[in-house]
Amino acid sequence: MRLLSAFAIGLVFGCGILISGMGNPAKVMNFFDVAGTWDPSLAFVMGGALLVTAIGYRLVFKMDRPAFSSTFSLPTKQDLDVKLIGGSAIFGIGWGMTGFCPGGLVPVLGLGLGEPLLTGAAIVAGMLAARLATRMTIKEQPAGA
Amino acid sequence: MTNFTPFLSLGGGLLIGLATVALMASHGRIAGINGIVNGLLTTRLSPDWAWRFAFLAGMIASPLILLGATGQLPQISIPSSPLLLVIGGFLTGVGTTLGSGCTSGHGVCGMSRLSVRSIAATLTFMAMAGMTVFLIRHVFGG
Numbered sequence: 001m002r003l004l005s006a007f008a009i010g011l012v013f014g015c016g017i018l019i020s021g022m023g024n025p026a027k028v029m030n031f032f033d034v035a036g037t038w039d040p041s042l043a044f045v046m047g048g049a050l051l052v053t054a055i056g057y058r059l060v061f062k063m064d065r066p067a068f069s070s071t072f073s074l075p076t077k078q079d080l081d082v083k084l085i086g087g088s089a090i091f092g093i094g095w096g097m098t099g100f101c102p103g104g105l106v107p108v109l110g111l112g113l114g115e116p117l118l119t120g121a122a123i124v125a126g127m128l129a130a131r132l133a134t135r136m137t138i139k140e141q142p143a144g145a
Numbered sequence: 146m147t148n149f150t151p152f153l154s155l156g157g158g159l160l161i162g163l164a165t166v167a168l169m170a171s172h173g174r175i176a177g178i179n180g181i182v183n184g185l186l187t188t189r190l191s192p193d194w195a196w197r198f199a200f201l202a203g204m205i206a207s208p209l210i211l212l213g214a215t216g217q218l219p220q221i222s223i224p225s226s227p228l229l230l231v232i233g234g235f236l237t238g239v240g241t242t243l244g245s246g247c248t249s250g251h252g253v254c255g256m257s258r259l260s261v262r263s264i265a266a267t268l269t270f271m272a273m274a275g276m277t278v279f280l281i282r283h284v285f286g287g
Binding site: 002003004005006007008009010011012013014015016017018019020021022023024025026027029030032033034035036037039040041042044045046047048049050051052053054056057059060063065066067068069070071072073074075077078079080083084085086087088089090091092093094095096097098099100101102103104106107108109110111115116118119120121122123124125126127128129130131134 | 146147148149150151153154155156157158159160161162163164165166167168169170171172173174175176178179182183186195196197199200201202203204205206207208209210211218219220221222223224225227229230231232233234235236237238239240241242243244245246247248249251252253254255256257258260261262265266267269270271272273274275276277278279280281282283
């Protein structure tokens, strides 16, 4: 039941991505191309998702605990740091180059096309590289922040 | 050119929100794709793997649902060359990992909780993506 629900929620999430256009790189790039072939559609995706989530989360957090878990796992960090802003900047450059954000890409993998698979492999390689780099930095500065 | 699709995009966004809320209500988890994938990239087998795997499998299966419902697969168009996809994909993986989130994690989950970190991250990656598309299309004439 627990896994079935995760699968079903993934299905809904993926359908949302595909229907909204977030999985279509041409549409994503056109959203950012205000100076050219601008397509403002994706503002509606963000608006719709934020509206439902902002209201829904409020209701959910009134529950004592989630249905299949003992706690809500939420990020606890509050402060802005170089890693957050620098990482987000690097992601933005990558997103602008491909038109694929991670959430936009995953449902598209189901279409079985070569280019999304290639992009996905590159994303996973980037994730592993970043984790390796982070681990090495932490080892070099055991007393560091 | 892509067509302006306010209703489809709004509808898709509502579904994304619905799934995001459902994942929190059922598993107590943030529906951030970067975080969910990163949690699978571990060398030790973890009990945490199962739901992550099931969620991603559902996402990958979603085109089939749409095929069943509408009779056709969603049409996408990829303007970038394979080289650009590899470089951009790599940067996406590095950036979302260092920045602890992507469009779903920071943009939807974090912003809806009014997290200052997520708002700052989202403004940053949106601005950089906009600048990158501008450079590719209008400066280097891609």
